[in-house]
Amino acid sequence: MFRRFKSFSLRARIFGSMVMLLLLACLLILGATLLQYDNQSSDYNIFRLYRKENQIKSHLNTLVKRYDLLQQPDSVWTQYTQEFRDITKIHKVEYSFFNLEGAPIFTTYLPLKVIANGYKLPTDLSQKIRESVQNRYLEKNETEIGNFQASYSMLTTDEGVPYGILFYPYFEDVSFSENELNTFLQRLYQIYILMLLIAIVVAYFISRFATRSLEKIRLKLDQTALLGRNERIELPSGSREIVSLVNAYNKMIDDLEESAQLLAKTEREQAWQEMAKQVAHEIKNPLTPMRLTVQSFEKTFDAQAPDASERLREFSQILVEQIDTMSNVANAFSDFATLPKPQLKQVDLVEVTRMALQIYEKGQISFFTNAKSATVALDRTQWIRVVTNLIKNALQAMPAERKPKIQVQIEVQVRAVVVSIADNGVGVPVEVREKIFDPKFTTKTRGMGLGLGIVKNIIELHQGNIRYTTQANRGTTFYITLPLKHQEL
Numbered sequence: 001m002f003r004r005f006k007s008f009s010l011r012a013r014i015f016g017s018m019v020m021l022l023l024l025a026c027l028l029i030l031g032a033t034l035l036q037y038d039n040q041s042s043d044y045n046i047f048r049l050y051r052k053e054n055q056i057k058s059h060l061n062t063l064v065k066r067y068d069l070l071q072q073p074d075s076v077w078t079q080y081t082q083e084f085r086d087i088t089k090i091h092k093v094e095y096s097f098f099n100l101e102g103a104p105i106f107t108t109y110l111p112l113k114v115i116a117n118g119y120k121l122p123t124d125l126s127q128k129i130r131e132s133v134q135n136r137y138l139e140k141n142e143t144e145i146g147n148f149q150a151s152y153s154m155l156t157t158d159e160g161v162p163y164g165i166l167f168y169p170y171f172e173d174v175s176f177s178e179n180e181l182n183t184f185l186q187r188l189y190q191i192y193i194l195m196l197l198i199a200i201v202v203a204y205f206i207s208r209f210a211t212r213s214l215e216k217i218r219l220k221l222d223q224t225a226l227l228g229r230n231e232r233i234e235l236p237s238g239s240r241e242i243v244s245l246v247n248a249y250n251k252m253i254d255d256l257e258e259s260a261q262l263l264a265k266t267e268r269e270q271a272w273q274e275m276a277k278q279v280a281h282e283i284k285n286p287l288t289p290m291r292l293t294v295q296s297f298e299k300t301f302d303a304q305a306p307d308a309s310e311r312l313r314e315f316s317q318i319l320v321e322q323i324d325t326m327s328n329v330a331n332a333f334s335d336f337a338t339l340p341k342p343q344l345k346q347v348d349l350v351e352v353t354r355m356a357l358q359i360y361e362k363g364q365i366s367f368f369t370n371a372k373s374a375t376v377a378l379d380r381t382q383w384i385r386v387v388t389n390l391i392k393n394a395l396q397a398m399p400a401e402r403k404p405k406i407q408v409q410i411e412v413q414v415r416a417v418v419v420s421i422a423d424n425g426v427g428v429p430v431e432v433r434e435k436i437f438d439p440k441f442t443t444k445t446r447g448m449g450l451g452l453g454i455v456k457n458i459i460e461l462h463q464g465n466i467r468y469t470t471q472a473n474r475g476t477t478f479y480i481t482l483p484l485k486h487q488e489l
Helices: 002-006 010-067 074-091 112-116 123-131 175-223 240-300 308-337 349-356 380-396 451-461
Strands: 096-098 104-107 136-143 146-156 162-171 345-348 365-369 373-378 406-412 416-422 465-471 475-483 486-488
Touching (some): 010 074, 010 146, 010 162, 010 175, 074 104, 123 136, 345 380, 349 365, 349 373, 349 416, 373 380, 373 475, 380 416
Parallel strands (some): 365 406
Antiparallel strands (some): 096 104, 096 162, 373 486, 406 416
16 A cells, blocks of 8 residues: 555645545544543543442441441341431432341342342452452443442441441443533534545645645656757745755756767767778778789880780779779768758659669569559659668678569558568678668678668658568568658559
């Protein structure tokens, strides 16, 4: 239950805690009230018991003194039974008394255990009365007519001489006290309900006020981003803890902005360094054979030789090829760094894709579509470049002994169109699967590794995305998803 409570919002926990605290306080006050009322009722009944009992004792002492019964046998006492019975009428009570040996002298009401003992007090009961400090023994009795307190006390003269044992049954009249208690509890319940309603309203506004600043901070934290523009929090008023939290957040925003600027600067410098290294590396590749070719030609060329013109032509062709290679390197990096913004037009993707595949052998590539047309906002030239690049990569991924089987499929969905290009090549190795879209990464011995990076940039400029699945030695499938404008099924 505590874990479930922790999962609630802070506002709900504050609200619930305040309501539960009030309920607990109400229950404690109610319990203390009932306990106090019960103690007061018990004290009141004990006081009444002692008062009635003392009245009976005083009346009996008066009769003993009047008729000089102190040293008389029981037969003499029984002669005054009427006077003893008058006490019950005068004080409106029931009582019985016994001699010091526990034999009955006068009885109007007796508990069952005394009746069962031949109307004599049990020996253990007489012993308890004599051993008690106040010469009194109380016990509770339950009968068919009701519960009562049975009081056994020693009868003594004014001089303190014992002459008998008094039994007085005190029946508590709880009807009035119970009615009074019920009335009090009803009023108390009404007050508690009113207090609870007021507390719920107050707790709601207090919890709302206490968490308002935290909610504002939470919204700002949700909007915080490393590369986005983060706004500082301005609170006109708030508790010391909230102000400290806001100051910490604002400091974090300042530090985050500085870190983002430093990171961007570092990334730009690192990108330029990597690009420069790659360009230098790719340019050095054709320069080395050009240098060797020039040096060899210089040493061995003989203008008078019969094949001089042929050798000069071959030398020129080699230099031109290497120069073309360097030009291709420069163009590739230029395309990646300054990819032109796509000129979007409503184009039939099915038609453009089919046209881009016509330059390849029909036995190598198969084309499928579930719609006759699919109109998307597309740069026709850049899309042909995407298809060509992916087909070229698929053909280069084929082992020499395997016949290429490339499958291009267009699936038109409700809001998008998915173009898949699957090959039966060797697949992408596990260790490089997360790097294939990175610039300058390649698993081939030729090329600069910019093809898939350019493809990804083009797809993202068209508000689409590209992903792939691969299986070792079974092939790779690229999936391109583009937003759809219209389709004809």
